[in-house]
Amino acid sequence: MNGTPLRNATKQVVGNRQYYLYCVQLNLLNVYRELQKVCKDMEVTITEAQQLAFDEIDTYRHKEKFTPRVIESIRTLRDSQLFDLCRMRQRILPLPQNYNFLISRADDFMSENFIPTENDIMMSYSQTIGLSYELVTCQGYKFDLLEMPGHHLWRARWTQHFDDPNLVVFVIDLSELCDQAFYQGHLQKKTINVFNDLTRNPILKKVYWLLLFNKLDTFNDHSAGFDFKKLASHLDTGDSAKSFYRSQFTQLLPKGKFWAHMVSLMNLKDSQDMISEMSRRIGKIHRERPNLT
Ligand SMILES: Nc1nc2c(ncn2[C@@H]2O[C@H](COP(=O)(O)OP(=O)(O)OP(=O)(O)O)[C@@H](O)[C@H]2O)c(=O)[nH]1
Numbered sequence: 001m002n003g004t005p006l007r008n009a010t011k012q013v014v015g016n017r018q019y020y021l022y023c024v025q026l027n028l029l030n031v032y033r034e035l036q037k038v039c040k041d042m043e044v045t046i047t048e049a050q051q052l053a054f055d056e057i058d059t060y061r062h063k064e065k066f067t068p069r070v071i072e073s074i075r076t077l078r079d080s081q082l083f084d085l086c087r088m089r090q091r092i093l094p095l096p097q098n099y100n101f102l103i104s105r106a107d108d109f110m111s112e113n114f115i116p117t118e119n120d121i122m123m124s125y126s127q128t129i130g131l132s133y134e135l136v137t138c139q140g141y142k143f144d145l146l147e148m149p150g151h152h153l154w155r156a157r158w159t160q161h162f163d164d165p166n167l168v169v170f171v172i173d174l175s176e177l178c179d180q181a182f183y184q185g186h187l188q189k190k191t192i193n194v195f196n197d198l199t200r201n202p203i204l205k206k207v208y209w210l211l212l213f214n215k216l217d218t219f220n221d222h223s224a225g226f227d228f229k230k231l232a233s234h235l236d237t238g239d240s241a242k243s244f245y246r247s248q249f250t251q252l253l254p255k256g257k258f259w260a261h262m263v264s265l266m267n268l269k270d271s272q273d274m275i276s277e278m279s280r281r282i283g284k285i286h287r288e289r290p291n292l293t
């Protein structure tokens with residue numbers, strides 16, 4: 001996730017939105033950089049004008065302001081039939097997450113001095129680097145919140161950065177279940193293996209766990225017709241796959257020490273309600289039993 005964490009139901013989620021224009025633009029450029037590969041893989045014919053537009057975007061060095069040529073190139077591709085032609089061959093395209101949204105926002109992202117909305121920022125991706133620390137107040141309880149990046153270089157060091165945690169919030173990307181790549185090579189069982197290692201860490205022996213199975217919206221979009229038998233041979237629907245996946249994680253945890261929710265963190269209202277409710281419960285447990293760890 002990008003931006004600062006949720007504070008409460010009324011305050012803004014992301015500050016200094018003007019600084020995120022570069023990030024949302026980069027997300028837009030990446031959609032078109034990937035689209036070229038998808039067209040080639042799906043043998044969709046690219047016209048000469050479209051090829052020139054792809055080349056322009058590919059070689060463009062992203063600075064503070066989009067050049068007229070890059071804007072023109074994005075418009076050419078955005079107004080083309082290429083997305084539809086690819087979708088006719090394959091319903092779920094291997095393009096960056098939320099690409100439909102990003103394309104729909106292209107005109108705003110390309111206009112001068114545009115300030116991205118909170119939603120624009122939430123829908124865009126930028127890798128978390130380094131540790132992000134926040135003191136969060138929710139439901140009258142104060143939480144020291146430390147966000148850890150998911151990259152493997154950081155994963156190896158996760159436990160070096162906290163010494164007395166009470167709660168681990170582990171965010172699982174449900175949409176991975178509808179991605180063929182998830183069942184092959186190094187990605188196979190990656191998330192569950194990372195989680196398994198974490199649960200065995202002595203530092204986390206007594207913590208509470210909050211598991212957020214996120215991107216439920218993407219999962220629902222992508223799961224129709226997907227063959228989940230690769231996950232387990234008895235699975236024949238998206239719902240069965242979701243609950244099977246959930247149980248793979250929860251069975252690794254001691255009873256009574258975890259909560260698990262299927263969510264879409266993009267749905268701000270529901271997420272805030274859920275986080276408020278969880279904060280209330282966790283705060284209460286902690287107040288009643290201050291030595292949780
Ligand atoms: N559609 C949808 N997109 C989401 C949701 N939650 C996060 N995203 C998008 O997913 C992207 C972040 O994805 P992840 O790769 O899971 O990010 P991360 O786990 O923070 O990864 P690192 O920062 O690399 O550690 C951003 O583009 C978000 O907009 C969701 O519930 N629904």
Ligand SMILES: [Mg+2]
Pocket residue numbers: 001002126127128149150
């Ligand atoms: Mg992140």
